[in-house]
Amino acid sequence: MVLMHTNASLCPLCQQPNDCALAARREGDTCWCHHQEFVPKAKIPQAIAPDSCICQACAEALRKEAEQGMKRLD
Structure with missing residues (x-):
């Protein structure tokens, strides 16, 4: 598997x-992420490098998908 490399200041999803x-x-x-509850790591596409930071909007979308039992296809 090839991991996608991204600019550290950009969300790798959007x-x-x-x-x-x-x-x-x-x-x-001081980061916004220190005040959030995240879904299990398995919900983030495997092609995303594990040290990449997603944005608040994508974190919220992943949380909602997990609550509704949806699975990402990417």
Whole structure:
């Protein structure tokens, strides 16, 4: 499997800014993701590098998909 490499400041799912504090060289604990509950890692497409940061909108979409029992096809 080939992992997709992306700009650290862009969401690998939608290519929009992910507002990652680490990518912006800010303190990690100031990042929006530290205040979120995430779905199991298996819901994120396997082609996405495991250290890639997704954006709030995609995290919310994945959460809703998991709640509804939907499975991603990508």
